[in-house]
Amino acid sequence: MNFAETDEQALLRRSVAQVAARYGHAYYLDKARSGGKSTELWQQIGELGYLGVGVPEEYGGGGRGISELAIVCEELAAAGCPLLLVVVSPAICATVIARSGTDEQRRRWLPGLATGELTMAFAITEPDAGSNSHRISTIARRDGGNWVLSGRKTYISGVDESDAVLVVARSEDARTGTLRPALVVVPTDAPGFERTLIPVEITGPEKQFALFFDDVRLPADALVGETPEAAIAALFAGLNPERITGAAVANGLGRYALAKAAAYATQRQVWGVPIGTHQGLAHPLAHAAIQVELARLMTQKAGWLYDTGADAGEAANMAKYAAAEAALLALDQAIQVHGGNGLATEYGLATLWGAARLARTAPISREMVLNFVASHTLGLPRSY
Numbered sequence: 001m002n003f004a005e006t007d008e009q010a011l012l013r014r015s016v017a018q019v020a021a022r023y024g025h026a027y028y029l030d031k032a033r034s035g036g037k038s039t040e041l042w043q044q045i046g047e048l049g050y051l052g053v054g055v056p057e058e059y060g061g062g063g064r065g066i067s068e069l070a071i072v073c074e075e076l077a078a079a080g081c082p083l084l085l086v087v088v089s090p091a092i093c094a095t096v097i098a099r100s101g102t103d104e105q106r107r108r109w110l111p112g113l114a115t116g117e118l119t120m121a122f123a124i125t126e127p128d129a130g131s132n133s134h135r136i137s138t139i140a141r142r143d144g145g146n147w148v149l150s151g152r153k154t155y156i157s158g159v160d161e162s163d164a165v166l167v168v169a170r171s172e173d174a175r176t177g178t179l180r181p182a183l184v185v186v187p188t189d190a191p192g193f194e195r196t197l198i199p200v201e202i203t204g205p206e207k208q209f210a211l212f213f214d215d216v217r218l219p220a221d222a223l224v225g226e227t228p229e230a231a232i233a234a235l236f237a238g239l240n241p242e243r244i245t246g247a248a249v250a251n252g253l254g255r256y257a258l259a260k261a262a263a264y265a266t267q268r269q270v271w272g273v274p275i276g277t278h279q280g281l282a283h284p285l286a287h288a289a290i291q292v293e294l295a296r297l298m299t300q301k302a303g304w305l306y307d308t309g310a311d312a313g314e315a316a317n318m319a320k321y322a323a324a325e326a327a328l329l330a331l332d333q334a335i336q337v338h339g340g341n342g343l344a345t346e347y348g349l350a351t352l353w354g355a356a357r358l359a360r361t362a363p364i365s366r367e368m369v370l371n372f373v374a375s376h377t378l379g380l381p382r383s384y
């Protein structure tokens with residue numbers, strides 16, 4: 001058993017951290033507040049091969065795995081730039097297409113997703129189905145050789161900066177009439193595809209949208225996974241990477257908060273000694289540091305399981321849960337350590353509260369992880 005990162009992973013971590021430090025939270029905040037996009041950072045990490053680190057080499061990627069992409073996510077967030085679209089475009093969409101797409105889909109999408117020149121959003125959440133994705137009602141109907149998509153999605157990130165959306169829909173089995181999952185790639189400029197901004201209190205350049213598909217016509221090759229079984233496999237191929245990289249973002253935010261808190265608590269003097277001298281401040285920070293490190297360990301385990309082809313579901317869920325809770329704990333204590341300054345824009349802590357708080361709700365809510373652990377890990381009867 002070896003918990004040390006490989007030399008290559010350590011180099012990747014250092015390199016991403018160096019690039020991210022050149023941008024930092026001030027850049028992220030400036031883009032968010034001015035309505036801009038983090039395009040320069042996105043392009044640079046694309047050109048340097050960080051976005052495509054997990055994409056197969058034959059399609060222009062680094063040929064590594066989700067563990068490496070999680071390193072990229074963590075280091076960006078640790079520099080105050082928690083980019084949601086890394087969790088979506090390369091982590092979910094590129095993984096799904098690499099594992100379950102046709103050769104044509106791989107050639108069409110993977111090189112661009114690897115360099116960041118192409119971006120794909122991911123849409124599973126629906127207003128009526130909510131966390132119960134078995135109830136999604138977006139339908140892909142066959143029309144001759146083509147598809148016609150109708151339905152709605154909600155809280156879909158980054159659609160305004162994406163070339164296409166990987167939509168989780170359902171299609172009717174021609175033989176039995178039952179509805180089975182179907183994943184389709186929908187170009188964002190397809191006629192009948194509309195979006196509406198959902199304003200949220202997250203200070204970040206990436207926006208969320210409600211999507212409407214009004215009989216959107218798609219070619220036959222829009223379908224990812226040629227059979228319903230393949231579509232289910234494709235979907236599951238993408239959900240664990242989403243949880244693992246989502247956890248990595250939260251871990252990075254936890255580290256960001258702890259680093260700021262430790263620096264401030266060392267330098268700030270109120271009664272003639274640094275405030276970090278007081279155990280009332282030091283112990284909650286130390287406790288948060290332990291929680292963040294435990295979450296990082298579980299994230300590393302989940303990444304390793306996924307990359308070695310083992311079942312990563314339990315570890316990915318646990319990592320996401322632990323990382324969200326640890327990040328919130330660390331950020332809250334970092335704000336407390338800063339006194340009034342904790343809420344000042346200048347100190348760059350409260351500005352990340354929305355991003356960290358999101359991790360408790362998405363991509364899977366805290367309660368749904370607990371449901372999973374209760375039934376899968378503990379064998380308890382399902383409550384829903």
Ligand SMILES: Cc1cc2nc3c(=O)[nH]c(=O)nc-3n(C[C@H](O)[C@H](O)[C@H](O)COP(=O)(O)OP(=O)(O)OC[C@H]3O[C@@H](n4cnc5c(N)ncnc54)[C@H](O)[C@@H]3O)c2cc1C
Pocket residue numbers: 088122123124125126129130131132154155156157158200202208358361362363364365366367368371383384
């Ligand atoms: C900023 C942001 C970005 C997002 N980006 C995307 C994206 O890019 N793509 C995408 O598809 N989705 C995205 N989402 C959606 C997100 O994944 C969902 O909001 C989340 O999974 C919760 O689903 P819901 O909002 O429908 O809540 P609901 O399902 O309505 O749940 C409401 C509450 O009830 C709880 N609950 C529900 N069922 C149970 C149960 N059986 N037992 C116990 N508690 C339960 C939930 O945990 C939650 O606390 C995003 C959301 C946000 C806020």
